Structures are given as C-alpha cells and as structure tokens.
Amino acid sequence: MGRTGAGKSSIVQLLLRHYKLADGMLFVDGRDVNTIPLAQLRGAIGTVPQDLFLFSDKLRANIAFGGRNGVADDAIARAAEISRLAADLEQFPDRLDQMIGERGVTLSGGQKQRTALARAVVREPKILVLDDALSAVDSHTEREIQERLRVFMKGRTTIVITHRLSAITDADLILVLEEGRIVEQGRHAELASAGGPYAALWKSQKLSEELARS
Amino acid sequence: MTDFHEEEDLGKDYDRRLMGRFLGYVRPYLSLVGLAFLLMAARIGFELIGPLIFMKAVDGPLASGDTEGLLRYAGLFGIVVLGTGLFEFLYSWTTNYVGQNIILDLRMQLFTHLQRLSVAFFDRNPVGRLMVRVTSDVENLNELFTSGLVEFAADLVMLFGVVAMMFYTNAKLAALMLAFSPLILLATYLFRNVARNRYREMRTKIARLNSYLNESVNGMRTIQTFGREQACLDRFRGLNGEHRDSSIAAAFAYSVFYPGLECLFALSVALIVWVGGYAILDGGLTVGAFMAFWYYTHKFTMPIREIAEKYNILQAAMASSERVFKILDTPPDVRTHPDALPAPTLRGEVEFDDVSFSYDGKTPVLQNLSFRIEPGKSLAIVGLTGAGKSTIINLLMRFYDPVGGAVRVDGRDVREYDLASLRRHLGLVLQDVFLFAGTIEENIRLGEKSIDRARVEDSARAVNADRFISRLPKGFESNVLERGAALSTGERQLLSFARALAFDPRILVLDEATSSVDGQTERLIQDGLLRLMKGRTSLVIAHRLSTIQHADRILVLHHGKVREEGRHEELVKLDGMYRKLYQLQFHPIEAPGAAT
Numbered sequence: 109m110g111r112t113g114a115g116k117s118s119i120v121q122l123l124l125r126h127y128k129l130a131d132g133m134l135f136v137d138g139r140d141v142n143t144i145p146l147a148q149l150r151g152a153i154g155t156v157p158q159d160l161f162l163f164s165d166k167l168r169a170n171i172a173f174g175g176r177n178g179v180a181d182d183a184i185a186r187a188a189e190i191s192r193l194a195a196d197l198e199q200f201p202d203r204l205d206q207m208i209g210e211r212g213v214t215l216s217g218g219q220k221q222r223t224a225l226a227r228a229v230v231r232e233p234k235i236l237v238l239d240d241a242l243s244a245v246d247s248h249t250e251r252e253i254q255e256r257l258r259v260f261m262k263g264r265t266t267i268v269i270t271h272r273l274s275a276i277t278d279a280d281l282i283l284v285l286e287e288g289r290i291v292e293q294g295r296h297a298e299l300a301s302a303g304g305p306y307a308a309l310w311k312s313q314k315l316s317e318e319l320a321r322s
Numbered sequence: 323m324t325d326f327h328e329e330e331d332l333g334k335d336y337d338r339r340l341m342g343r344f345l346g347y348v349r350p351y352l353s354l355v356g357l358a359f360l361l362m363a364a365r366i367g368f369e370l371i372g373p374l375i376f377m378k379a380v381d382g383p384l385a386s387g388d389t390e391g392l393l394r395y396a397g398l399f400g401i402v403v404l405g406t407g408l409f410e411f412l413y414s415w416t417t418n419y420v421g422q423n424i425i426l427d428l429r430m431q432l433f434t435h436l437q438r439l440s441v442a443f444f445d446r447n448p449v450g451r452l453m454v455r456v457t458s459d460v461e462n463l464n465e466l467f468t469s470g471l472v473e474f475a476a477d478l479v480m481l482f483g484v485v486a487m488m489f490y491t492n493a494k495l496a497a498l499m500l501a502f503s504p505l506i507l508l509a510t511y512l513f514r515n516v517a518r519n520r521y522r523e524m525r526t527k528i529a530r531l532n533s534y535l536n537e538s539v540n541g542m543r544t545i546q547t548f549g550r551e552q553a554c555l556d557r558f559r560g561l562n563g564e565h566r567d568s569s570i571a572a573a574f575a576y577s578v579f580y581p582g583l584e585c586l587f588a589l590s591v592a593l594i595v596w597v598g599g600y601a602i603l604d605g606g607l608t609v610g611a612f613m614a615f616w617y618y619t620h621k622f623t624m625p626i627r628e629i630a631e632k633y634n635i636l637q638a639a640m641a642s643s644e645r646v647f648k649i650l651d652t653p654p655d656v657r658t659h660p661d662a663l664p665a666p667t668l669r670g671e672v673e674f675d676d677v678s679f680s681y682d683g684k685t686p687v688l689q690n691l692s693f694r695i696e697p698g699k700s701l702a703i704v705g706l707t708g709a710g711k712s713t714i715i716n717l718l719m720r721f722y723d724p725v726g727g728a729v730r731v732d733g734r735d736v737r738e739y740d741l742a743s744l745r746r747h748l749g750l751v752l753q754d755v756f757l758f759a760g761t762i763e764e765n766i767r768l769g770e771k772s773i774d775r776a777r778v779e780d781s782a783r784a785v786n787a788d789r790f791i792s793r794l795p796k797g798f799e800s801n802v803l804e805r806g807a808a809l810s811t812g813e814r815q816l817l818s819f820a821r822a823l824a825f826d827p828r829i830l831v832l833d834e835a836t837s838s839v840d841g842q843t844e845r846l847i848q849d850g851l852l853r854l855m856k857g858r859t860s861l862v863i864a865h866r867l868s869t870i871q872h873a874d875r876i877l878v879l880h881h882g883k884v885r886e887e888g889r890h891e892e893l894v895k896l897d898g899m900y901r902k903l904y905q906l907q908f909h910p911i912e913a914p915g916a917a918t
Contacts, residue, residue, distance in 0.1 A: 124547055150549045161541040164533075174548055231548070312906050319902055320706055322880075 109270060109306075110285030116269045117158060118288075120237050123267075124150060136235075154233030156241035158269075160224040162215070167193075167223060168204040174227035183230055190256045191225035192249050217244030225253070235265045243271070250275065273310050274317075282306070340643050344466060347427060351420045355472075358416040362476045365409035368402050369480075369621075370487050373614035375399045377491065380610030417472050421464045428460050432649060440655040441721040450536065455649055459642040466639035469632045477625035477632075484621045491615045492607060495594055499619060502590040506623070509586060510630045513579040520572040521634045527565040534561055579630070587623050594619060656720050656741065664743040668732050670697040670828040670859035672718065676727035679713055679882075687713045688882040690727070695859050695875075702864040702873035704903055710882040711863045715831050718861065719750055731829070749827030749858075753835045755814040762791055763798040766821045773824050785819035785850035811835065812843035819850050830858045834865040867908045878903065 110116050122129050125141055134141045141149060154174060162170050171187055172179040184204065188194045196219055200206035208215055208223075215223065221244050228236060236257075242250045254275065257266070268276055276282055277296040284292035284299070284306050292304050299306040348355060375398050383391030433456065488496035538545065538554055545554050598615065601607035672695040679688040688710045695701045703711050716722050717729050720736055728735045736744060757765055766781060767773045778798065782788045790813045794800040802809060802817075809817065815835055822830060832851075848868045855862075855872075864870045871890050878886040878893070878900045886893055886900050893900035 126543060126546065147549050150547060153547075155547055157543075157547070161544040163537060163541060173550060173553075227548075315902055315906050316706060319880075319899060319906070322899065 109273065109276065109282065109309075114285040115288040116285055117239055120155060120157070120239055120267070120269070123235075123237070124153060124155065152234040153237060154228035154231040154235070155237040156221065156224045156228050156239065158240045160220060160241075162208060162220060162223060164208065166202075166204070167200070167206045167208060170208065170223055171204075171226045171230050174229070174231040179230055184226070187226040187230035190229050190253070190260055191222040192245075192253050192256070193219065193222040193226050195249070196222070218246065218249070221245055222249075222253075229260065233264065235267065236261060237267045237269075239269045240271065241268075242275070273306075273313050337640055337644070340640055340647070343647060344463065344643055347424050347463075348420070348467065348471070350427070351423060354416055354420050358413055358420065358472060359475065361409050361413035361416060362472070363479065365406055365413055366476070366480050366483050368406040368409060370483050370618075372399065372402050372406070373487070373617040374491075375402060376617070377608070377610035377614035380613060381608040382610075385609075417468055421467045424467055425460055425464050428463060428646065429456060432456050432460065432646065435650055435652075438654050439652060441716070442655050443652060452649075455646055459646050462639045462642035463646065465635050466643060469635045470639055474629065474632060474636075477628045480621070481625040484618050484625075488615060488618050488622070491611045491618065492598075492601075494601070495598055495607075495615055498593060498597060499590055499622065502586065502593075506583065506586055506626060509579070509582055510626055513575060513582075514630050514633055517572065517575045517579070517630070517634060518637065520568065520575050522637070524565070524568040524572045525638065527561070527568045531558075531561045531565050534558060580627075583623060583627065587619070591616075591619055656723055658739075658741040659737055662738055662740045663734070664740045666743070668747045668828045670747075671695065671730075671732050672701075672829060672859055672861060673730040673733070674714070674717075674727070675730060677717065677724045677729060678726035679710075679717060679722065679724050681713075681722075686882055688717075688724075691879075691882065691884060692727075693877055693884060693887070695861060697859055698857055699874040700855055700860040700862065700872070702862050702870045702876045703879055704864055704870065704876060704900070704907065705879035705885075706903070709879040711879055712833065713882075714861070714879075715750070715833060715863065718829075718831060719745065719748060746825075747828040749822040749825055749830045751815075751818045751822050751830070751832045753833050755818040757802045757809070757814065757817075759801075759803050761796075761799050761801055762794065762817065765802055765817060766824050768821065768825075770825065777824055778820075781824040782820040784853050785816060785823055786846040787813075787816035787820040787850070789846070790816065810843075812840070812847060815847055816843075816850055819847075819854050823854050828858060830855055830860040830862075832860065832862045834863060834869060865907065870904075870908060876900070 121127055122134055123136075123141070125146060129142075136144060136149065136152075163173065168184055171184050171193075174187075175183065185194070188197070188204065197203045221241055225238075225241060242253065245253065250272075268279065270276060273296075279296065282292075282294060282296060282299055283290050284304070286305070292299055292302065292306050294302070300310050301307065375395055379392060379395035379399070382388070383395060436452065436456075485496070485500070488499060534557065538558070545551060594615065598607060598612050602609060602612055674691050674693050677688055677691045678686065680686050691710075691714075693701070703714060705711055713722075717724055718736070720729075720741060723737060728737075730736065731739070731744065731747075758768075763775065763778050766778045775798075779788070782791055782798075790809075791797055791800075848866065851866075851869065852872060862869055862873065864873065864876075870876055873890070876886075876888060876890060876893055877884055878898075880899060886896060886898050888896070894904060
C-alpha cells in the first residue's frame with residue numbers, strides 16, 4: 109500500500125515485464141525475470157489492473173480471454189461465482205452471453221471489476237495480482253469475494269494493491285511504499301501498533317468507515 | 323442499449339427525406355449550382371457537336387477535295403475541343419468550390435452543436451465516434467453533392483444528348499442501337515444489385531477490421547498480460563481474410579460487369595457496322611455520318627456505367643448523412659430557455675433550494691439539499707468521497723439540471739438565464755487542470771480577445787503564478803506542452819487560478835486539488851487562492867486547512883444531505899461529524915504523511 113504515485117502499480121508492470129529492467133532486480137522463484145520466457149512468466153500471472161480493459165464481446169468471451177484456448181463452461185461459471193459476477197447475471201437478459209458495449213460501457217464499475225477478476229481467476233494463476241481491483245465493489249460484496257478468494261488462493265501467491273486496509277489485514281507481508289521506497293513492512297498487527305504511516309492510515313480509515321456508516 | 327453496431331450500417335438506399343434535408347445545405351449556393359449546371363450543359367453541348375463537325379468535314383470538303391474547307395473545319399473542331407476543355411475546367415472548379423463550402427458549413431454546424439451538447443452526451447459517446455462524424459462522414463456528404471447530385475444530372479443529360487444526336491445523324495441506326503438498350507439496362511440493373519450488396523458487405527468488413535484493430539491497440543497491455551497474442555492474431559486473421567474475400571467478391575462483380583458491357587457494346591457496334599456498311603453502299607448513309615454515329619455509340623455506354631458505379635457512393639453518403647443528422651438532431655439536455663434572460667451583471671448570490679439529483683435516475687446523489695451563499699461570501703463544502711460535493715458544482719455550472727428543486731443565482735432560477743451569459747459570471751477551477759496546446763498566455767486567456775497581455779500578467783502576478791512563469795524559458799510565450807516547460811501539479815493549479823482571475827468572475831467555483839505539493843508551493847497556492855476569492859462569492863470543495871479556516875461558512879455534506887453547517891470554530895466545538903472529518907482530512911495529527 110501507499111499513496112498515489114508511490115510506485116505500487118510500477119511493481120506490477122515490472123513483474124509482468126511490460127517495461128524492461130536491469131538484470132537481477134526482480135526474481136520469481138529465485139530466477140531473474142529476464143531469464144524466464146515471457147509466455148511462461150505471464151502465463152503464471154493473473155492480474156486485475158487498475159485501468160482494466162474489457163473487449164466489446166460477450167461476457168463469457170471476456171472471461172474466457174483469461175484462460176488458454178478453449179475454456180470449459182463450468183470453469184467460466186466457477187470463475188464468475190468466485191468473483192461474485194454470478195450474483196448480477198440475473199440483470200442481463202442473455203446472462204453470460206450478454207454483449208458488453210465498447211470498453212464495457214453497459215456494465216457498472218463494480219461489474220467491470222468483477223468481470224476482470226473472473227478473467228484472472230479462470231487463468232488458474234500461480235500469482236494473482238489485484239491492483240486496486242475492487243475499488244468500485246461495495247464492501248459487502250467485497251467481503252464475499254474475499255472469502256471465496258481465500259479458498260481459491262490456497263497454495264498460490266497473491267499480491268494486493270489497495271487503499272482499503274481492511275482488505276489486507278490477514279496478509280503475510282505488507283509493504284508500505286513512499287516515493288518508490290519501502291518505508292515500512294511487516295504484518296498488520298505489527299504495523300498497526302508501530303506508530304508509523306501505516307498506523308496513522310489505519311486509524312483514519314477506521315474513522316472514515318465509522319463516518320460513512322453514521 | 324448502446325449502439326456499438328452503428329458503424330456497421332454503411333449502406334442505405336436513396337432516401338428522399340435525407341436528400342431533401344441535404345438540399346437545404348445546397349441552397350445558399352444555388353446561383354453557383356445553377357452556374358455549374360450551365361457550364362455542364364455547355365461542356366456536353368461542345369462534346370456532342372464535335373462528331374457533327376467531323377461528319378461535315380468528311381462528307382463535304384474531304385469528299386470534294388476542298389483543302390481550304392478542310393482547314394476551316396479542322397479549325398472549328400479545334401475550337402470545340404478547346405471549349406470542351408475550358409468548360410470542363412470551369413465546371414469542375416465550380417462544383418468543388420460549392421462542395422467544399424458545403425463541407426465547411428456542415429462541419430461548423432456540427433462543431434457548434436457539439437459544443438452546445440451537455441456533458442452527459444459525451445459520457446455516452448466515445449471520442450473516436452464523434453471524430454469520424456466530423457471528419458469522414460462529412461467528407462462523404464461532399465460525395466453526395468458532387469457524385470450524387472451534379473454528376474448524376476450530368477450523366478443523365480449526356481445520355482439523353484447522345485441519344486438525340488444519334489437520331490439526328492441516323493434514325494434507323496439509332497433505333498437499332500436503342501433496341502439494345504433494354505439488354506444494357508438489364509445488365510446494369512443486375513450489376514447494381516449484386517454490386518450494392520457486395521460493396522456494402524465489403525464496407526462492413528473493413529469497419530469490423532478497423533474496430534477490432536482499434537480495440538486491440540487500446541487493449542494491447544491486456545492482451546500481452548494474458549498472453550493472448552496468438553488468439554488475437556487468429557481473430558484478426560479471420561477478419562482480415564473476410565475483408566479480402568468480400569473485396570474480391572466485389573471486384574468480381576465489377577470484372578464481370580465491365581467486360582460484359584463491353585461485349586454487348588461490341589455486339590451492337592458489329593451490328594451497326596453491318597447495317598451501316600450496307601447503308602453506305604446503298605447510298606442511304608454518308609461516310610461522315612457513319613463515323614459520327616460510331617463516335618456517339620462510344621459515348622452511349624459511358625454515362626450508364628457511371629450511374630451504376632455512383633450508386634454505391636451514394637449509398638455510403640446516405641448512411642453518413644443519416645449519422646451526421648442524428649447528431650445534429652440530438653437536443654442538449656441542458657438548454658437555454660426560449661425566454662431566458664441575459665445576465666449582464668450579478669450580485670453573486672447563490673441558493674440551492676430543496677435540490678435533488680440523480681445521474682442514473684435511480685441512485686439519489688443529492689436529496690432535498692438547501693443552502694444559500696450571500697454575495698461576496700465564501701462557502702466551503704466538506705464530506706467523504708461520494709457525498710455529492712462535485713454534483714453541487716455540476717448543477718451550479720448547469721452541466722446538468724436538477725431533478726427536483728431549483729438552483730438560483732441572484733434569486734432567479736439558473737434555467738431562466740441565458741446559459742452562456744450565466745457561465746460568463748461563473749469561474750470554475752477544477753482539480754485536474756486541462757491545458758490546451760499553446761502558450762502560457764493563451765492558456766490563461768483561452769481565446770478571449772478582451773483580455774489583453776497586461777491583464778494576463780496582472781492576473782498571474784496576483785495569484786503568485788508569475789514566479790514560475792518567469793522561470794520558464796520563454797516566460798508567457800512558453801508552450802505548455804513542450805518539453806522543458808512541463809508544469810508540475812502545483813504550477814498547473816496556479817495557472818488555473820490566473821485563468822479564473824483573468825475572467826474576473828462574480829462567482830468562483832472551486833474544486834481544490836487533493837494532491838500534495840511541496841511546502842513552498844503550498845504557501846503560494848494558499849495565498850493566491852485567498853486573493854482570488856477576495857470580494858467574490860465562492861463555493862469551494864475544500865481540501866486545504868487554510869480554506870476551511872478562512873471560509874465564511876462550512877457545509878458538511880453526507881449522503882447528499884447537509885449534516886452540519888457553521889463556521890470552523892463552531893463546528894469543531896460541536897464535536898460531531900465535522901470534527902472527525904477535520905481530523906481525518908485536514909489535521910492528521912499522528913503522522914503528517916499518511917492522509918489519503
């Protein structure tokens with residue numbers, strides 16, 4: 109976590125090798141990412157980016173896009189279930205065969221994010237990257253998704269970028285970034301009582317959640 | 323539902339209503355169009371006289387060995403050829419002059435209309451689509467004029483002229499030639515139908531190819547992230563192949579039609595040689611007349627061919643015109659009332675009276691919101707994300723109109739003011755400052771001629787923007803989008819203050835930027851802001867401590883309703899929502915770097 113411009117999304121871009129980086133700065137499974145074939149590296153990663161992009165195609169096709177060729181219908185249904193997109197299918201006359209307009213204009217922000225999540229999940233990734241991926245999803249649905257992801261992500265690596273700290277309280281490691289540097293790291297309990305920037309943010313977020321409920 | 327298949331409707335049959343509307347754009351140039359028709363008639367006349375002179379020359383001087391007479395006819399023929407060329411030149415120049423002016427008028431009208439359309443319209447319509455309307459669709463309308471209207475008429479006149487000349491030279495041969503015309507017409511008709519569908523299909527395929535390409539380039543990062551390059555390539559190959567096949571199919575129609583027409587034509591010519599040859603031997607036909615007739619038969623197929631071909635262009639132009647007119651027919655959601663009043667001067671009183679609003683008609687954003695700002699006073703609005711703060715600005719600026727209640731300025735509903743004259747008194751400063759390509763000065767003045775350089779400089783000085791501007795390589799002449807003059811967030815904000823001040827608005831509407839700037843810039847911004855607000859009614863979505871401390875009144879907005887209201891000190895004492903918000907957004911005591 110960190111403020112806008114702290115360099116959070118850059119980490120994801122570099123992990124996916126969208127940009128070149130000097131040798132020996134980023135390792136996956138102990139291997140310099142530059143030495144891993146691009147297809148293999150990206151094949152192991154599923155991402156839900158901040159500025160997600162959907163294609164003007166059927167919902168089904170947009171989800172299947174994440175998998176390899178020929179994704180089975182039940183795999184799509186399962187991914188839609190994990191991302192809780194399934195809960196909204198009633199709204200679409202054609203359900204999963206619903207055409208979504210240019211860049212997904214017919215979907216709400218939350219529906220777009222959940223479609224993108226299903227797309228990443230159907231990939232069965234070794235590493236799942238959620239970059240502010242549920243910002244437009246309401247907190248109730250977000251909790252439902254988190255419960256399902258917890259099961260799905262057993263044995264897989266998850267990288268979460270978020271502004272809502274409540275989403276990462278059970279993370280194994282939290283990095284606090286400021287201007288491209290790690291200023292704090294640890295688990296939630298340690299950081300929340302450390303009196304640093306994380307603790308301050310945690311406090312103010314609890315306050316603002318309280319306010320929002322009032 | 324959205325109209326994402328709209329681009330695929332590329333062919334449309336002749337539509338009298340659309341044509342009638344299009345003719346409205348031709349009306350201002352009627353005299354020139356008349357001239358074009360005269361020039362066209364003259365050209366065709368000269369073109370048709372040529373063979374007659376030829377005939378006279380062959381049958382007269384040539385047959386009798388009169389060299390002087392031959393020279394006279396040759397001279398006459400030369401004049402006719404020159405005349406044809408001259409009229410062709412004048413005709414083509416005139417039609418293009420008119421066509422280009424029609425394009426200019428239409429584009430102006432479209433752009434003017436786009437500027438009048440409300441924000442909601444641009445939420446619905448992607449930029450790319452609007453670009454196509456103003457550029458290529460309008461261009462197609464030029465075709466509707468040149469190919470559709472003028473050339474079509476020219477072809478018809480030519481056709482009738484040729485037939486008339488044929489009968490004039492030899493009625494018997496002409497009748498024989500005409501006997502062939504049903505066959506030619508049938509072939510043309512069949513071709514037209516086949517070509518229409520093929521052509522339409524081809525255009526649909528290219529449109530699909532284009533939109534897929536466009537989408538793929540936009541979504542390239544996603545494609546690469548998911549490693550779907552091969553699948554997308556396959557899809558592209560499919561679309562690309564379909565386009566190739568449909569193009570070949572269209573070309574096939576043409577490649578059958580033209581030789582087929584040639585064949586029919588050759589057959590008729592053969593018949594004419596046969597019948598005409600006998601006639602010459604019988605003495606019923608002169609050699610000259612035969613040659614002239616020969617020439618006319620050549621001219622006979624040309625216009626038929628042209629008309630068949632232009633039909634396709636006409637279809638595309640019809641479809642384009644329908645789309646262009648559709649935009650022109652979109653009424654702006656926010657409109658100046660027919661008996662709206664101009665707002666020459668304002669005191670600057672702002673009132674929201676029981677205002678309710680929703681963007682989608684379902685989720686309420688503002689609910690029965692009421693507040694008032696006295697002239698010259700300032701009101702700061704605070705609240706959590708989604709409380710409806712920006713919506714207040716959207717309603718005051720009339721980017722949207724309220725669903726219930728009224729927004730009043732100087733006691734009068736904003737809907738009763740002339741929109742442009744009302745907005746002239748409202749100065750809007752947004753979080754994201756939009757810079758136009760151009761110099762600093764141009765970005766402050768925004769094309770307003772009444773703002774001279776001195777006022778630009780004064781405004782910049784008054785809000786502390788002059789310091790960074792003077793450090794730029796060319797000062798006020800520096801181009802804002804060029805390298806070396808890239809402005810920081812803080813500098814952009816100062817520039818936007820100068821822009822607002824230069825326009826000297828009665829009411830200042832400000833959405834304070836949340837992004838952090840360095841301490842020195844922060845002080846410059848705070849000081850500049852106070853000077854900008856001085857003496858003006860100000861409505862500010864506050865994110866700065868200094869702003870709420872200086873505000874005459876603070877409104878705490880929560881879920882589209884006013885939760886608390888008062889001055890800073892009063893609200894802090896109240897120990898309610900404001901106090902918490904204050905701690906949260908303006909006064910992070912624990913760690914200064916951690917506010918979101």
